[in-house]
Every structure is written in structure tokens, then in C-alpha cells.
Amino acid sequence: MGAKLSGGGGSKFHVEANAEINVTPFVDVMLVLLIIFMVAAPLATVSVEVTLPKAVAKPIENPPKPVYISLQKDGSVYIANDPTSLDALGDDLKKAVGARNPEEERIFIRADKQTRYAEFMKVMNKLQDNGFYSVALQGEDDAK
Incomplete structure (x- = not known):
């Protein structure tokens, strides 16, 4: 919430409330998070190759018709x-x-x-x- 510091009406100690939202800090935080995720996303991929074992379990047959x-x-x-x-x-x-x-x-x-x-x-x-x-x-x- 902002405050109006100058303008007509009231004394110099009278401060009116300003209900407009300041979005500048919000945009700054979102840009920083975007940059962090853009840098961290390529690091999350696995590039090490591993030879996995074959599955030895046989597939289960469908049950007979009731x-x-x-x-x-x-x-x-x-x-x-x-x-x-x-x-x-x-x-x-x-x-x-x-x-x-x-x-x-x-x-x-x-x-x-x-x-x-x-x-x-x-x-x-x-x-x-x-x-x-x-x-x-x-x-x-x-x-x-």
C-alpha cells in the first residue's frame, strides 16, 4: 500500500492512503525465479547412461471369462x-x-x-x- 505525500487538502502531517498495488517488486521476483529455473532445468536431466536389467516376470494372463x-x-x-x-x-x-x-x-x-x-x-x-x-x-x- 502506498501513501500520498503531497497534494491539496490537509496539513503536512496528513497522509492519505493509496489503494493502488505496486507490481514492480512482484515482476522483479518473477523474473529472478524465471532465470533461476532456466538455469536449473538443464541440470535436472540425467545424462549418465545405465544398462538396466531385463524384466524376468512373465506377463499375467487374462482371467477366463466368468x-x-x-x-x-x-x-x-x-x-x-x-x-x-x-x-x-x-x-x-x-x-x-x-x-x-x-x-x-x-x-x-x-x-x-x-x-x-x-x-x-x-x-x-x-x-x-x-x-x-x-x-x-x-x-x-x-x-x-
Whole structure:
């Protein structure tokens, strides 16, 4: 903040406030910083060559496509988009899994909210009878 030292009105000890900003010191500091960074930037680059070792880790394979079982409210069962019956669920599921180990395969179950619990448990029991022990239940996310 500056002060007005001369001018009309008031006595010689009366000093009025000047609200104009003096930008000269600001510009001086910015120019000094610019010069410092221009000198320091080339020093920050690494010019020493180093032979780095090769990576020995193998890339991770993509996980297999998940298998979904869908239960509708009328009791119909689907593996992915293919309809199946409760009796044929185990064999059809083993075909969908292929050569992978059924005990390590995760099966995702999607059921209509009006599906009877007894129908859901029949599917769960059928999965366990055929060696599928890793089951995940899928729900709808309400956060929109």
C-alpha cells in the first residue's frame, strides 16, 4: 500500500492512503525465479547412461471369462444366455467351464428378486453336488 505525500487538502502531517498495488517488486521476483529455473532445468536431466536389467516376470494372463447362472422368477435356469434344466445344470456347467478345475472356478449367480428361496437353494445344492464350491452372488448397484 502506498501513501500520498503531497497534494491539496490537509496539513503536512496528513497522509492519505493509496489503494493502488505496486507490481514492480512482484515482476522483479518473477523474473529472478524465471532465470533461476532456466538455469536449473538443464541440470535436472540425467545424462549418465545405465544398462538396466531385463524384466524376468512373465506377463499375467487374462482371467477366463466368468460363468453366470441366471434364475428367473418362474424357476427357469440359464447358463450365460443358454437355457438349461435343473437336472442338466451340472453337465451343462461342466461344458461351459471346459478343462478348468470346477473346485477353483467361481460361478456367479444372478437371480430375480422374486425368485423363491427354495429354487435358489436347489441350484446351490446342484452346484455343490457337481463340485462347484466357489459361488458369488451378484446384485444390482443402486448408486447411480
